[in-house]
Amino acid sequence: MFDTVSEKAFLLRQLVKRDLTSKYKDSVLGILWSFFNPLLIMLVFTAIFSMLFGRNIDNYPVYFLSGRILYDFYSSATKGAMNSVKRNASLLKKIYVPKYMFSVSAVCYEFVNFLISFVILFGVMLITGAEFHWTAIFAIIPIMLFIILIFGVGLILAVCNTYFSDIGHLYNVFTLILMYASALFYPIEIVPAKIQAIFTLNPVYSAVTCFRESVVYGLFPDLSTLSYLAAFAFTVFGIGVILFNIYEKKLALEL
């Protein structure tokens, strides 16, 4: 069972497809909501925060969106992976399916949404007349590292959440703190210098910084930030894989 890669790949495609179709079931616009939903939310955020911080930052909508789409991806993908095992409990108690497939599919599903919000970001860049930089292709490096980080965090949370159901509630608060600690909608300069040092420890902030440098400012991402992100991402990923492997078989007993 599930010995070959192609069997797993087919299952993964089916799972992602199921998530995509079931989310907007019975809505008139259907899958188009995957596009409109983030667009409308971002319009609201941009309108509100432009008034608050708009004067300090050039092209505020692009500044805000470039951070926000990464944070949204992180928050929804880790939460999706966290609930993935529990949500499929009834199935996992009956037949054998590798449990990590559900966590992986949750992250892949959110990755699809992330790609859609990319379209929105580029649309906003076009409308606001932002400059397009060739360095934007380097953004792929922080994004890859970011995905590795998300997989690691997601696997750890999936195990913890199966044992303790309140991890989910705690994590919601944690992501809120993370949002404010990622300098999404305000300039980092308004933060006191001492506290800025703490910000640099936040891997989401590192990813956002690298992403903005390459896409918005036309720079090569800062190497030290990038290597910090890489070290953090691979460590968390390693812990996640090991933890999940140890507990995978036991999880069926806890569901």
Add this chain to the structure above:
Amino acid sequence: MGIFNKIKNIFNPGANKDYANLLDEDVVVNVEHISMEFKITRDKIDTLKEYVIRTLKRSKKEKEKVRVLDDISFKVYKGDKLGILGFNGAGKSTLLKILAGVYEPTSGNIQIKGKVAPLLELGAGFDKNYTGKNNIYLNGAFLSMEKHFLDEKFEEIVEFSELGEYINYPVKNYSSGMRAKLGFSIATLVEPDILIVDEILSVGDIKFRKKSSEKINEMMAEGVTVLLVSHSISQIRKICDKCIWIDNGKLVMEGEVNEVCDAYIANAIREKNN
């Protein structure tokens, strides 16, 4: 097993498995000294708050271990039809779930050769909003089938399930019989080497019941290995050629089907009279 061993096993799967016994070509299922324990507490701690408070107050109740299976070993050879007998709560379903890979035994080894089709829970992975057609692919994926295989078998599945036009309707509108028919049709078309069945031969109406038992007979004629749990002794006598009897998690008897069935019935009558 220490945590380091576990980590080592991740990178070297199968390191502590003993493959020597599998040199015997004809053994398809090899169960060696399997024990299964469930930990149960009278009040389960499943929130972090409670866990922390109980740990601080040192009032964590000792977990009780319930031994559902105790040192069970048996071998199934290719083409065997093995019946599994036992009263309710004897551990039969747990054993099947271990064989299907849902649970990992607390101790002991298990080796299985070939593709397993667990007919434990028909249509367990159905998405109720999906049409029958989409569910064939989704459920097929859960049973580790591939797209081209399902494409090939699609017509056959639809025809066997007798759903006709309804295949294009969402499964939430199906009757439970229709759901079971579709689940059965998908699960049996895997061309499995080993069929694990838990009281399932009575699916759908009388017409489909006849058809499904014919299908199972046909598969058995092709040499599929069958593991069957049933409370119907006549069914076990009819289908199986070997039998094991489990009571309270222990293997009581193993052998030729009629011998074991006779002993089982004699025991049941004795217990009833007491």
